[in-house]
Amino acid sequence: MSDTPRLRPLGQPKLVVVRTVENGGPTHVRLPGKPARTVEALRESWRIDDEWWRQPISREYHIVVLDDGRNLTLYHDLLDGTWYAQRG
Amino acid sequence: MGLGSGSAFLPASPRVSSGSRRALCLWLPTFELRLELVRSPALDSTSLALLSSGESTRRTIWQVSERAHEAGVRPGQLVSQAVSLCPSLTLLEPDPVHYDAAVESMLELLSEITPILEPAGRGRVFLGMDGLGRLFGSPERQAKKTLHSLFRIFPAPLVAATRAGFAPGKFGAWVAAASARSGEPVVVGDSDLARFLAGCPVSALPVDPLIVQRLERLGVQTLGELRRFPEPSLISQFGDEGRSALAWATGRRIDPVRPWHRPEPIRVSLDFPNPVGITETLHGALDRLIERALSRPTRRGRSVTGARMGAQLEGGGSWFVQTVLREPTAQRERIASPLRMKMAIAPPPKAVDTLIVEFTQFGAASAQTGLFDRRDESGRAAAGRELTRGEVPPSLRDAVKELKLRLGHSPLYRVVEVDPWSRIPERRHALLSFDP
Numbered sequence: 001m002s003d004t005p006r007l008r009p010l011g012q013p014k015l016v017v018v019r020t021v022e023n024g025g026p027t028h029v030r031l032p033g034k035p036a037r038t039v040e041a042l043r044e045s046w047r048i049d050d051e052w053w054r055q056p057i058s059r060e061y062h063i064v065v066l067d068d069g070r071n072l073t074l075y076h077d078l079l080d081g082t083w084y085a086q087r088g
Numbered sequence: 089m090g091l092g093s094g095s096a097f098l099p100a101s102p103r104v105s106s107g108s109r110r111a112l113c114l115w116l117p118t119f120e121l122r123l124e125l126v127r128s129p130a131l132d133s134t135s136l137a138l139l140s141s142g143e144s145t146r147r148t149i150w151q152v153s154e155r156a157h158e159a160g161v162r163p164g165q166l167v168s169q170a171v172s173l174c175p176s177l178t179l180l181e182p183d184p185v186h187y188d189a190a191v192e193s194m195l196e197l198l199s200e201i202t203p204i205l206e207p208a209g210r211g212r213v214f215l216g217m218d219g220l221g222r223l224f225g226s227p228e229r230q231a232k233k234t235l236h237s238l239f240r241i242f243p244a245p246l247v248a249a250t251r252a253g254f255a256p257g258k259f260g261a262w263v264a265a266a267s268a269r270s271g272e273p274v275v276v277g278d279s280d281l282a283r284f285l286a287g288c289p290v291s292a293l294p295v296d297p298l299i300v301q302r303l304e305r306l307g308v309q310t311l312g313e314l315r316r317f318p319e320p321s322l323i324s325q326f327g328d329e330g331r332s333a334l335a336w337a338t339g340r341r342i343d344p345v346r347p348w349h350r351p352e353p354i355r356v357s358l359d360f361p362n363p364v365g366i367t368e369t370l371h372g373a374l375d376r377l378i379e380r381a382l383s384r385p386t387r388r389g390r391s392v393t394g395a396r397m398g399a400q401l402e403g404g405g406s407w408f409v410q411t412v413l414r415e416p417t418a419q420r421e422r423i424a425s426p427l428r429m430k431m432a433i434a435p436p437p438k439a440v441d442t443l444i445v446e447f448t449q450f451g452a453a454s455a456q457t458g459l460f461d462r463r464d465e466s467g468r469a470a471a472g473r474e475l476t477r478g479e480v481p482p483s484l485r486d487a488v489k490e491l492k493l494r495l496g497h498s499p500l501y502r503v504v505e506v507d508p509w510s511r512i513p514e515r516r517h518a519l520l521s522f523d524p
Contacts, residue, residue: 006521008501011514040323048511057512067320069328086513 013084018074026064026074031085041065107344108204108216112231113253113261114238116246119211120187121151124180126243134178135159137170141182141407141434150182181437185398185406185444193241201234206258206348212265214258216345227254231273247271256281257342263292281339286312295333299326303333311337354447356381363402363439370440371428377445378420387447391416394449397427400442407436408444416451423447480524488524498523 017036019028025045030036043063050057058078065071073086116122121138125131140150149170152161159174171177191210198205204216217230224230231252238247252273253264260281267288268274276284288311290303302325308314314322314337322330335341356377364370374397381387393416398408409430417423427445488498501519508516 006497008519008521009514010503010517010519013514040320050511065327067323067331069323069331 011087013075013086016074016083016085018076018083024060024076026062026083029064029066029072029074029083029085037070038067039064040067043071107346108202108218109256109342109344110217110227111255111258111261111345112215112217112234113255113258113265114198114213114215114234115251115253115262115265116211116249117251118151118153119190120182121153122246122249123187123190124183125153126246127186131178131180135161135174135176136178136180137161138180138182139167141184181401181405183404183406184408185400190242194238197237197241198234201237204345204347206345208258212262214261214345216347217254227275227277228273230254231275235271235273255284256339258345259294259336259341259343260285260339263288266292285337285339286310286315290314290333293333293336295329295336299329299333302326350448351450352386354381354384354387355444356384356446357442357444359442360440363441364443365436365439367431367435370431370436370443371424373443374424374427374445375420377443378423381445381447382418382420382423387418387450390450391418391452392423392447392449393451394447395423395427396446396448397431398444398446399436399440400444401436401438402441403438405438407440409434410448412449485524488522492523497521 014032016032017030018026019036020026025042026039028036028038041064043065045060045062048057048059048061056079059075060078061073061075063071063073075084075086076082077084121136124136124138134153135156136153137149137156138151140148147167149161149163149165149167151163156170156174156177159177161170161174161177165173167179171179187210191207195205195207195213198213198215202215202217202220204218206214206216208214215234217227220230221227224233231254235247235250235252238250249270251265251268251270253261253266253268253276254273255261255264255276256278260276263285264274264276290308290311290313291300292311293300303314308317314333317334319331319334322334324330326333332341358373358377360373364373378395382392392413394410394412396408396410398406400406409427411426411430413423413426415422488500491500492498498521500522502522503517504520506515506518510516
């Protein structure tokens, strides 16, 4: 029986597979264990560059509307090229 | 004429996993008014309107007879407006108990034809007709036989006014019934569904009425016109509802008739020696009736999720209100409170001869105690305030102790702010194990 308080992260990003157009905008998204969905609309995009002094973070965020009507927040990790879905 | 939300909508797929794909819709417009005419045939020669149930001041018209309609009376009008348009108008109080009894007998009768029945309001019912071809013959014969069976419980004018539509899925059957003439079923085959739907107005779509309005403003009047749009454009305009609308319009979406299950209600009633109009007396009687219903052996082992309170009124007529409880319960006050509130909004229009309480929906037995003390309504809010101040309510402390004994650790967490203004979302909040 452990008495140490346990801390669990919230809003951790999930790795997703994304197909993009030439300018980098997402066109298709596949969430883990789900079929691929088409991106119907791109609602908003912004970029974060932070913490360059220790472990740099560079992300390009997109809020997209999928073809099933769902809103999804995605980001492209510009350092390693991977894509993630995240609750904002 | 929309099917309305809450229908069993399936994903856009021609395959149907459960329920009956072939649907027969029986529709009797102004069902309640016609029942009144059956009960009092002398009213047939008058201009007649049925009042909506509700508060006694500013009553409105609910249903109107043809004569009243010709005089300009319309559903939704205030009584004063209706009477000024048609001074000879006869106004009737609704009698929901009588109407529900008629629906019950109709469902009982129709269940002899098919076990798959799904009522949709009082005057409309869907019958699942899969596999009945060998028994009754072609779809036309099945529909006619069903209509004919109604003669056993309803008089001829009521049966003659019933419209029937036979099609794949409830939406198709409803549209077919709405376009049918009295006593002449409209039958739509699988291969004809798309062509049949093409001529229907977009107002038939079971989607958000705002979408229908927008479609009409854009000049899209029929489902055939809607089908000409590519799916991506509809999705970009209307989101997922746009996709749904297209699936309905093309006949790709088939919503099966699902068997309707209604548990036997628990019904208790109290006859007053003299008609009662005093609210406090009715409240007292309501409490006693709920206690009696809760103590019935058939209720034991089940909680209540839906209840209804009705009355037989002095001089004829009936009244009722009903509620769906937010949480299953077996406590008198939690059942009585919403019913009293409904009664305050729509009180009985006359003094009450007999008060009736019915438990209509049931949930699982629940012996689970809450994490927060809910002996009174403010218990949860008070517990929340205590937690914010760092104090732990005793009920929560006990619950955590018990869970720790069972699991070896506390499975409860509280959300703590780590860096709420961080630009990195995962840095803002975390879950900290809660172990007081």
